[in-house]
Amino acid sequence: MVALCEYRDGTTCHCVASRAQCPQPSLIMHIDPVSPVIGAEVSGVDLARPLVSESFKTIHEALMTHLVLFFRDQELSFEQHKALGRQFGDLHIHPAAPKDSAHPEILVVHGDASVKFVAGDTWHSDVSCDATPPLGSILRVEQVPTSGGDTLFASMYAAYEALSDRMQRLVRGLTAIHDGRQYYVGRYGGGNLRDGEYPAAEHPAVRTHPVTGRPALYVNEGFTIGFKELKPAESQALLGFLVRHCGQPEFQCRFRWRRNSMAFWDNRCTQHHAIWDYYPQTRHGYRVTIKGDRPFFDPSREPRATIAL
Ligand SMILES: O=C(O)CCC(=O)C(=O)O
Numbered sequence: 207m208v209a210l211c212e213y214r215d216g217t218t219c220h221c222v223a224s225r226a227q228c229p230q231p232s233l234i235m236h237i238d239p240v241s242p243v244i245g246a247e248v249s250g251v252d253l254a255r256p257l258v259s260e261s262f263k264t265i266h267e268a269l270m271t272h273l274v275l276f277f278r279d280q281e282l283s284f285e286q287h288k289a290l291g292r293q294f295g296d297l298h299i300h301p302a303a304p305k306d307s308a309h310p311e312i313l314v315v316h317g318d319a320s321v322k323f324v325a326g327d328t329w330h331s332d333v334s335c336d337a338t339p340p341l342g343s344i345l346r347v348e349q350v351p352t353s354g355g356d357t358l359f360a361s362m363y364a365a366y367e368a369l370s371d372r373m374q375r376l377v378r379g380l381t382a383i384h385d386g387r388q389y390y391v392g393r394y395g396g397g398n399l400r401d402g403e404y405p406a407a408e409h410p411a412v413r414t415h416p417v418t419g420r421p422a423l424y425v426n427e428g429f430t431i432g433f434k435e436l437k438p439a440e441s442q443a444l445l446g447f448l449v450r451h452c453g454q455p456e457f458q459c460r461f462r463w464r465r466n467s468m469a470f471w472d473n474r475c476t477q478h479h480a481i482w483d484y485y486p487q488t489r490h491g492y493r494v495t496i497k498g499d500r501p502f503f504d505p506s507r508e509p510r511a512t513i514a515l
Contacts, residue, residue: 235261237268237275244361244476245459246272253277253468254286257293265470266294269342270418274359274471274478276461282346282468284309284492291344291494298340298495301333301405302390313493315345317355319486326480328389329360329453330428332473332495335386335405339473341498346468347491351484357461358479359471362422364457366412369423377448378503380411381434382425389428408434410503415475420509422475423452424501452477463489474498 235250246268251261269275282290288311291297297311304310317324332340347355366374386404411433413424427449432441461469471478 235264237264237272239272240276240461241459243364243457243459244273244359245276245461246274247276247278249278251277253280253290254282256289262293269470269472273361273363273476274459274461274469277468277470278464278466280346280466280468284312287312287344287346287492287494291496295341295496295498298333298497300495301336301386311494313495315347315480315491315493316489317482317484318488318490324480324482324489326357326428326478327482328428329358329449329477329479330389330426331362331424331477333386333405334409334424334426334429334473335384335389335407337405337407338500339407339409339498341474341496342470342472343493343495344468344470345491345493346466347463347489348465349488349490350463350465350467351487351489354481354484354487355463355489356481357463357469358458358481359461359469360452360457360477360479362424362452362457362475362477363415363420365452365454366421366423368454368457369451374412377411377423377425377444378421378505380436381408382411382430383408383432383434384429385431386429388431409501412503413474413501414504414507415472416499416502418475418510419504419507420475421503423448424474425449426452426477474501 235248237246237248239246248265248268251265257265265275288297288309299310300313303313315325332343369377385406390404409424411423411425412421414421425445425448430445432438432445436444
């Protein structure tokens, strides 16, 4: 037996086939954590091709463990990018996707000298203002500035775990209000909006991850406007504290993009912030987003130590 997929840190190895039987014999997948808390760089896989079942399992398991995965040198057509996303679930269409687009599932991420905003230049979890926010997103960046344009990712498991027991108990009982208006106004033309209005939703402030069972803080600067059970002043004070708390560097990793790099993040337990420090240079990419389910909090759910697939 030959290892098709191995973790460089030696923690897991899936031996599935002899090299002669392996459908991608030249590829040995490696997963290198970039921090103990969040992020891993994956090499030895061509995402343009359908993932064989063992590669799919390894990538899914790595995503559950590391929360965001990074890939280099991936050249994908829109069809291949969408096909990759569909292996993980149905595709989500952004509330502001242009109605006449040939590929409404592809969100263009673009910055140059002429734009007034770029997507994601504040801490957020994608479209948390939707009643069923996305499970995750897969972004491929095709054009990068000479320097800058990095993206920060933060673990919301780590952010929750770092709170005191008392504070955990308080936030566990709260409902957070998420509103697309505060983020989308002035950024996306109102005329393009799905259903003609900005989405808004209420979600538990701490959500149980449906696969890992781990609790994650689910409050973000981009979309959360307050807490249903609190008075306005209490709500603003707590929101300000939690937003600052989530931004602590020890919960984060930082990804430096190159042409044809990709990032796949789990939106249910992370936040990210795309740094717009490269003006007036150009940065250009495409995102495919995978539909998720309604966030829930289950206090009786025991986190799984290892992920069964
Ligand atoms: O451009 C990036 O790195 C991320 C953009 C972003 O925040 C998003 O797609 O949600």
